[in-house]
Amino acid sequence: MLSSAWATPIGIFQFIPFFLKKYPNWHRLLGKIHVFSMSVFAPLAGLVYRILDQWGLSAKNDEWWHDNSAIQ
Numbered sequence: 849m850l851s852s853a854w855a856t857p858i859g860i861f862q863f864i865p866f867f868l869k870k871y872p873n874w875h876r877l878l879g880k881i882h883v884f885s886m887s888v889f890a891p892l893a894g895l896v897y898r899i900l901d902q903w904g905l906s907a908k909n910d911e912w913w914h915d916n917s918a919i920q
Contacts, residue, residue: 855886
């Protein structure tokens with residue numbers, strides 16, 4: 849989630865021609881941050897989600913936090 853929170857705003861600036869022409873150093877820096885976050889944080893998030901899924905703590909199995917007795 850952290851990587852997607854960075855990727856969207858940073859990715860927008862990568863496609864603005866004005867930003868590239870006026871601020872080329874910022875464009876390169878944001879591009880490096882974007883690539884780093886996608887190549888490091890996204891796989892780590894996938895690993896965490898996979899571990900949580902193996903433990904039965906995924907979003908599809910919400911019984912670990914939801915008290916079903918209160919519904920009835």
